[in-house]
Amino acid sequence: GESVGLHLPTLSVQEGDNSIINCAYSNSASDYFIWYKQESGKGPQFIIDIRSNMDKRQGQRVTVLLNKTVKHLSLQIAATQPGDSAVYFCAEKGGNTDKLIFGTGTRLQVFP
Amino acid sequence: EPEVTQTPSHQVTQMGQEVILRCVPISNHLYFYWYRQILGQKVEFLVSFYNNEISEKSEIFDDQFSVERPDGSNFTLKIRSTKLEDSAMYFCASRKDRGSYEQYFGPGTRLTVT
Secondary structure, X not given: OOOOOOOOOEEEEEOOOOEEEEEEOOOOOOOXXXXXXXXXXXXXEEEEEEEOOOOEEEXXXXXXXXXXXXXXXXXXXXXXXXXXXXXXXXXXXXXXXXOEEEOOOEEEEEEO | OOOOEEEOOEXXXXXXXOEEEEEEOOOOOOEEEEEEEOOOOOEEEEXXXXXXXXXXXXXXXXXXXXXXXXXXXXXXXXXXXXXXXXXXXXXXXXXXXXXXXXXXXXXXXXXXXX
């Protein structure tokens, strides 16, 4: 499954460069945020998450930054590789629910 | 690494027919979900399920939809009388326990209603 990218924001980066994918969320009461990667024909794959009591969290080659003041979330991918090419979704969870609300998605294209 | 699995990968059905989409969540997970993604649109929440009952459902999840955990491993989504607008990718997800929020998704079932 994929979001066909006719209206999908696209980020094109050169292999080896760092990528930054941004996301604005809607609910100031959201207490948890998560980034997913979706490759063509596959389901969303967990990348990294962050709770609202943090503003930064690092994983392997990925960093998530949370700015609650402006309700903004970003995913940084270091040394982007061709295998990183996919659609990336942010999702938020409200404080009194466990459903995830997904953003529109950003298509990341990595060229050599 | 444990994964959520879904069957079938693609289901074609005629309008008005019943379909059952099947999921096997990760074995030690306690919370289960269905989401859908219409082509070109966002992933949308349908329903969450815990302790053998629905804990939350969206406006999309009307009387035509139902979920069931018939045994200790399967989690199903039934659409009683499919409509053209039910055509979408349907994703099952599971979450381990109360203390963890990350949801792990299956590969999806593409439902095509003709």
